[in-house]
């Protein structure tokens with residue numbers, strides 16, 4: 001069989017077959033040498049000895065609050081640590097991208113064909129003894145059995161970190177601007193823009209954007225209902241939207257993303273961002289009465305991108321990382337290091353972000369209880385209760401603990417699909433991904449789960465820990481202390497997330513300056529943006545205590 005099936009080359013070495021029975025490892029640039037790139041150079045040995053393990057780093061960052069209070073307070077220290085977070089996380093992501101799901105070797109396709117998701121690890125070669133190369137069983141266990149045995153929630157277990165539904169819907173709303181699988185072509189293909197392009201607010205292309213725009217003072221179209229501003233109805237704004245046939249026309253809204261009619265949580269964020277865009281236009285118009293609609297629109301859009309990245313880093317990632325270290329959005333920290341301002345979305349990032357277990361079984365909005373089923377395609381729930389009450393309900397509703405999907409057949413179906421897509425795309429094992437992202441391989445199913453019964457069941461199905469597949473491994477891993485996820489999900493998600501945020505063009509030296517955003521006023525909107533202001537600047541009356549944690 002193909003001698004590269006056992007992935008003999010360590011530490012990022014590239015396996016090249018030499019005839020049918022031999023291989024060589026290309027250790028170029030790995031700072032390792034030897035047949036399998038297993039021996040560190042002298043300097044690498046020192047660096048490895050000095051660097052604390054990932055577990056230690058996480059423990060340091062989530063403890064010692066007084067230490068971090070000082071670091072957060074002293075700009076020189078805070079900037080030093082933040083620059084480390086940017087550079088260490090970004091260094092884990094290949095840029096330009098190297099692999100597609102169709103080629104376990106570097107191709108021009110991987111660099112130039114944007115319709116592919118990229119791959120952090122090449123697919124397992126077709127001609128290998130087992131699906132994961134040489135480890136595990138000849139056939140992987142039936143995905144539906146995995147879902148029934150491990151992913152179905154017996155009872156609701158809240159996220160131990162107190163995450164709420166506002167957090168869960170933020171994750172879904174934010175990530176669906178760049179997780180856009182082109183299912184018609186297959187799970188390895190996508191139709192998105194590979195980054196924070198706010199296409200979920202403005203539409204997937206110019207055609208949709210021109211329908212959503214009012215062409216008046218830079219603003220997006222809105223309609224007034226019950227004294228509040230909402231997106232226009234689909235019958236008045238013809239954009240591609242996915243609604244099942246029975247949805248009444250007064251419940252079909254025209255949004256930037258065709259699937260955002262699916263849940264009121266998505267509709268809430270879609271509405272808030274439209275309101276924020278129009279608010280920014282008013283501010284810009286005040287600063288620049290001389291500007292036309294196009295100038296106001298384009299500059300407001302850049303400010304919305306900036307606000308998005310600011311809120312994702314300083315509110316959203318801050319919450320999910322649970323760091324005591326205060327994360328900051330400071331593109332200038334990267335101006336003196338080599339940094340590629342380009343990003344390509346990896347399909348592993350997509351799979352890793354299937355956080356359906358966060359969804360609770362029901363939502364309580366001002367005393368009315370809605371199940372997930374009640375919530376489907378019901379944007380009118382937000383309008384009926386009003387934005388304030390709906391947001392209040394999202395803040396108070398606990399999100400689910402990861403790995404326990406709610407009963408909803410649709411999310412369980414999605415979990416099965418994700419497992420099957422990982423197999424179709426020949427994902428390597430969880431342990432191969434852990435090594436790829438600087439984590440030690442897990443040695444046993446008990447170490448993975450921290451639970452004897454789970455470990456035994458998984459061992460029976462998968463045979464050996466090196467034969468455990470990516471998505472199932474991510475979900476079955478015990479949560480890290482004081483964290484929402486297991487170490488694999490955090491340490492693999494982190495690099496994709498930080499690279500995706502900091503490689504945005506607005507972070508590059510030629511963009512990141514006041515004039516790009518209409519002057520100090522616009523630049524300041526980005527630099528003072530927060531989740532709380534996003535909501536409270538766009539709601540009438542008393543603003544709820546906005547947070548990603550239940551009160």
Ligand code: HEM
Nearest residue numbers: 168171172179180181350353354355356359372410414417
């Ligand atoms: C009850 C709420 C939800 C329902 C009913 C739902 C349903 C779905 C469906 C039907 C798909 C398409 C999957 C396929 O066709 O294979 C999907 C994809 C996905 N969902 Fe959810 N979802 C929910 C909440 C969430 C949340 C809270 C997240 C958090 C991040 C999330 C993340 C994703 C991701 C990343 C994808 C892949 C998107 C793509 O690649 O096109 N979902 N979901």
Ligand SMILES: CC(=O)ONC(=O)c1ccccc1O
Nearest residue numbers: 317321489490493494495497
């Ligand atoms: C500092 C840092 O990397 O935080 N990010 C993460 O851990 C992270 C993990 C998974 C998904 C999204 C993320 O943003």
